[in-house]
Every structure is written in structure tokens, then in C-alpha cells.
Amino acid sequence: MPDEAVNKAVLQWRTDKPMTMLMPLRFADGTLLDQLEIDCANCARVLRSQHQRGIVSMVMADTYRIKGLAACDQCSSFTRFSFLCSGVDGVVTVEWKKGDRAERIQVRATWWSRLAVWVFKRT
Ligand SMILES: [Zn+2]
DSSP: OOOOHHHHHHHHHHSSSSSHHOOOOTTTTTTTEEEEEEETTOOEEOOOOOEEEEEEEETTEEEEEEEEEEEEETTTEEEEEEEEEEHHHEEEEEOSSSSGGTTTTTEEEEEEETOOOEEEEEE
């Protein structure tokens, strides 16, 4: 990763909120997204909420955008994630794009292909 990308990631890590504060995500009908598990893009270690920081914003009713970083202390690298998730009837759908213009500098295809492991439950 270029130094500039690392610097940006470190700055973002300092300003984003811990995902443990942002989760679970609750959707209108009570569907919950408990946590996201993100594979480290470098060493494939599973990174849970305590290793993630990010921002959650509502895009439309029942659809949230989650953007953030997962930090791996095993290999000292960041994995960037950004996705939309929507929840209804106990099912959470996670969507992401490759080559999102706003993220082009730091996003790599491998990061996007590894992130979508998630669990949910219905209250
Ligand atoms: Zn790692």
C-alpha cells in the first residue's frame, strides 16, 4: 500500500467510531445486523467488530451505508470496507461496488471480494 494510503487510513482510524458502538444495526421491522466479519485483505485473519471502525449513514428507509476500516494486529494492515446493507424479514442484504469513484484511491478489488461474511437475527 502506498504511504499516502496508509496515512489516510491511520487518520480515518483515529476519527471513525468503533463498530462496537455502531452495531447492531436495527431495521424498521426489527431485523438486526449484529456484526460484520471482515477478512484481513493481507493475511485473511477474521476481523470482528472490536477491530473495526467506521461510519454508518442511512441512505433510504431500511438501507444503511457502512464505511470504515478493519485493522489487523497480526500483520499490521488495514482493510477498507464500504457497503450498503438493507434488512427486512430477518434477512440483511449487503451490497458493495468495485471501483467506486470516491474510493478509487484506496480501494482494491481484493478488499471488496473478501468482506461479505455477516450474521443476523430477528428479534
Ligand atoms: Zn492481517
